[in-house]
Amino acid sequence: MYEQVSHSLLNNILDDLKPEIRRQDIRHFYTRLGANFYAIYSLFFTLYGQRDDFKTQMLRLVETMAKGYIARSAELEQSDIAREQDHNWFLSQQWVGMALYTNGFADNLADLADKTQYFQELGINMVHIMPILMCPTGKSDGGYAVSDFRQIDDRLGTLNDLRRLAEEFRKRDILLVLDIVLNHTSDEHEWAQKAINGEQRYQDYYFVFGNREVPDMFEQSMPEIFPESNPGNFTWNEAMQKWVMTVFHNYQWDLNYSNPEVFVAMLDIILFWANQGVDILRLDAVAFLWKKIGSTCQNERNAHLILQLMKDCCQVTAPGVLFIAEAIVTPVEMIKYFGEDAIIAKECEIAYNATLMALLWDGIATQNARLLYQGVKNLPAKLERATWLNYVRCHDDIGFGFDDNDIRAAGYDPYAHRQFLVNYFSGQFEGSPARGMVFMHNETTGDARISGSMASLVGLEAGQETNDQALIDNAVKKIVLLHSLILSFGGIPLLYNGDALGVINDYSYRDDPHKSNDNRWIHRPKINWERAELRKKQGTTEYVLFNAMKKMIAIRKETSAFADFNNRELVDIDNQHLLCYLRFDHQRPSERVLVVANFAASPQYLDLALLRSKGIDPFTRFVDLYSGRQPAQYDRHIVLQGFQFYWLTQI
Known part of the structure; x- marks a missing residue:
C-alpha cells in the first residue's frame, strides 16, 4: 500500500542507510520492504511515535532488517522464495512434530544430529528443541532464563553444532523449531548486569523502580504466576537498591517493550536465529509482552501490535520463517494471537491448542x-493460513x-x-x-x-x-x-519426547x-x-x-x-462417552473421514442415523483406515470397544 507520509520517511531512511548496506544487491529485500513498509511504519508509530527519537529508531529498525537479509544464505533465500510461492505449505497433513530437551533425547546437539534416524523411523519431520541458549546453572527455569541470546549453552554444544544439526535436518526435510524467550532475560544477561552497574540506558530495558509506589499499583491487578515459589511480581535488587519486575521467577527480569531499543534488539535476535537455519521460532510468553497499570498485564492490545510488527519485519528479511505463539490462555484470547480483524494470520501462524489438551x-x-x-x-474458528x-x-x-x-x-x-x-x-x-x-x-x-x-x-x-x-x-x-x-x-x-515409548x-x-x-x-x-x-x-x-x-x-x-483448512465438522451423536467429528478434503468435500473416539472403558455404540443430516446413509458400510478392517457394525450401529478409536471412510 502506498501512503505519502510513510513512504517519504522510507525514502529518507534509504538515503541514510550505511554505505555497506546500500552497496549490496538486495532486490528481494527492497521489494518486500516496499510492500510491508506502510504496515511496519503504522505499527511502529502507534507504539513509539510519541518519542523524540522515533525517526532514529525507524532507521535502526530498517538497518536491522537489511543486515539480517544480507547475512541470509543463498540456500535459505531460495527456501524463502519457495515458501512464498506455496504459502499454504505448513497447512499440509504431512507435518508431524516432536518436542524434546536436547540432553533428554540425546547427550548434546552433536549426538542429537546423529540420532535423526529415529525421527524418520517414527515419521517425525518437525522437531522442537527446547531452550538451548546460554543460561545460568540452577537459575535457568529449564532454559527460559537466558543470559546470552546468541550463544548455545556450552553444556549442550556450540553454534557450529546447531548449524550442523540444521543442515542435517534440511537434508532429511525435517523442520527445526527453536525457542526465543521474548518476555524476559536472566538477571545474569549483559543488559541486566549493565543495569545493575547503574547504566540508565539498560535500566530502561526493564521495569526498574526506586520505591514501591509504582510496583504496588501494578500488583493491585496482576495475578501471581508461581504463588508458591515466587509470590508477587517484583524483586528487590540489593546492588541497584531498586525494585525490578519479575513476573515469572525472581531471576527473570521482564523486558520493557515500551522502549523501542528493546524491540529492535529482540528483532535482531529473531533474525539471527532465522539465519542459522531455524524454520519455526517458538515465541515464549507472548501474552506478557506489554505491561499496563490497572490491567493483568496479559493479552494487552499492544502485545499483539508487537507481534504483528515482528511478523511484518521478519517477512521482509526471512519470509519462510514461521512463528509459534506460546500463549496458554483462554480460547477467546488465544485466537487473537493469529491476528485480530484479519483474514490470514498476521501475528503468529501457529498457536498451541492448550484448550484441546x-x-x-x-x-x-x-x-x-x-x-x-x-x-x-x-x-473459535482459526484464520486462513494459520494452524493449531x-x-x-x-x-x-x-x-x-x-x-x-x-x-x-x-x-x-x-x-x-x-x-x-x-x-x-x-x-x-x-x-x-x-x-x-x-x-x-x-x-x-x-x-x-x-x-x-x-x-x-x-x-x-x-x-x-x-x-x-x-x-x-x-x-x-x-x-x-x-x-x-x-x-x-x-x-x-x-x-512429546518419550511418549511413543511409554516413558513413565x-x-x-x-x-x-x-x-x-x-x-x-x-x-x-x-x-x-x-x-x-x-x-x-x-x-x-x-x-x-x-x-x-x-x-x-x-x-x-x-x-x-x-x-x-477449517475442514472439520463436530458431530453431536447423543452418546456422552464418544467424541465424533468429520474431516473432509477441502478441495474434494465428498472425500471424508469420520473420526470416532470412545473415552469409556466399556463398549459403546454410535447410531449412524444421527449422521443422516451430514449426508451419511445410516446403512453405509465403512472401513477403518487404521486397522484396515470394517468395524463391528449391526443394523445402523457401529460398536467401539473400550478406549477404541476409528478413522472411518465409506466403502
Whole structure:
C-alpha cells in the first residue's frame, strides 16, 4: 500500500542507510520492504511515535532488517522464495512434530544430529528443541532464563553444532523449531548486569523502580504466576537498591517493550536465529509482552501490535520463517494471537491448542466426552493460513483452564470439577490409576496444576508397579486414543519426547538441588536408549506403542482430509462417552473421514442415523483406515470397544 507520509520517511531512511548496506544487491529485500513498509511504519508509530527519537529508531529498525537479509544464505533465500510461492505449505497433513530437551533425547546437539534416524523411523519431520541458549546453572527455569541470546549453552554444544544439526535436518526435510524467550532475560544477561552497574540506558530495558509506589499499583491487578515459589511480581535488587519486575521467577527480569531499543534488539535476535537455519521460532510468553497499570498485564492490545510488527519485519528479511505463539490462555484470547480483524494470520501462524489438551485429559478422568465436546464446539474458528499445534503432553504442567460456562453446560460445578481433576491425576481420587503430582497449588483460589508423564497419568506406571496386565493394556489404549485425536483433529500434531515409548515418571529430579523444588522435571525424561531398543521387540509395551504411533503417522500423511483448512465438522451423536467429528478434503468435500473416539472403558455404540443430516446413509458400510478392517457394525450401529478409536471412510 502506498501512503505519502510513510513512504517519504522510507525514502529518507534509504538515503541514510550505511554505505555497506546500500552497496549490496538486495532486490528481494527492497521489494518486500516496499510492500510491508506502510504496515511496519503504522505499527511502529502507534507504539513509539510519541518519542523524540522515533525517526532514529525507524532507521535502526530498517538497518536491522537489511543486515539480517544480507547475512541470509543463498540456500535459505531460495527456501524463502519457495515458501512464498506455496504459502499454504505448513497447512499440509504431512507435518508431524516432536518436542524434546536436547540432553533428554540425546547427550548434546552433536549426538542429537546423529540420532535423526529415529525421527524418520517414527515419521517425525518437525522437531522442537527446547531452550538451548546460554543460561545460568540452577537459575535457568529449564532454559527460559537466558543470559546470552546468541550463544548455545556450552553444556549442550556450540553454534557450529546447531548449524550442523540444521543442515542435517534440511537434508532429511525435517523442520527445526527453536525457542526465543521474548518476555524476559536472566538477571545474569549483559543488559541486566549493565543495569545493575547503574547504566540508565539498560535500566530502561526493564521495569526498574526506586520505591514501591509504582510496583504496588501494578500488583493491585496482576495475578501471581508461581504463588508458591515466587509470590508477587517484583524483586528487590540489593546492588541497584531498586525494585525490578519479575513476573515469572525472581531471576527473570521482564523486558520493557515500551522502549523501542528493546524491540529492535529482540528483532535482531529473531533474525539471527532465522539465519542459522531455524524454520519455526517458538515465541515464549507472548501474552506478557506489554505491561499496563490497572490491567493483568496479559493479552494487552499492544502485545499483539508487537507481534504483528515482528511478523511484518521478519517477512521482509526471512519470509519462510514461521512463528509459534506460546500463549496458554483462554480460547477467546488465544485466537487473537493469529491476528485480530484479519483474514490470514498476521501475528503468529501457529498457536498451541492448550484448550484441546486440557479437554482431552478431562475425557480421560471422567471417561466421557461431554466437556470435551462442549469445549471443541466453542473453540473459535482459526484464520486462513494459520494452524493449531495439537498436543497431549509437553514440558510444562497441565492446567484446567476451561471456560466455566462450558463446564456448567457439561453438567459440572466449575470449582468442584477442577478439584476432582486435580485429585484424580494426583492419584488421590479413589480408584484412580494416575501417578501425577500437584503443581503450584494456590491456597487463596484453590487452583492447582498437574505434573507427570503421559504414561504415568494414564495408569501405565501403576500397572507396571502391580504387574496388572489389564491396567497396562488400558493405559496403552489411552495413549493411542489420545494421539489418534491430535493426529486427526486439524493442525500440526506435536508428540512429546518419550511418549511413543511409554516413558513413565522420572523421580531422579529429587536428587538434583537445582531441580528438586520443581516437580515438572518428573515429566522431562532422559531417554534410556537401551530400553528404547525394545520398540523393535514384539510383545513389549514399547513395541506396541511405537508401532501404533508410526502407523497412525503414516496414515495421516496419506489422508488429505487431515490437512488444516477449517475442514472439520463436530458431530453431536447423543452418546456422552464418544467424541465424533468429520474431516473432509477441502478441495474434494465428498472425500471424508469420520473420526470416532470412545473415552469409556466399556463398549459403546454410535447410531449412524444421527449422521443422516451430514449426508451419511445410516446403512453405509465403512472401513477403518487404521486397522484396515470394517468395524463391528449391526443394523445402523457401529460398536467401539473400550478406549477404541476409528478413522472411518465409506466403502
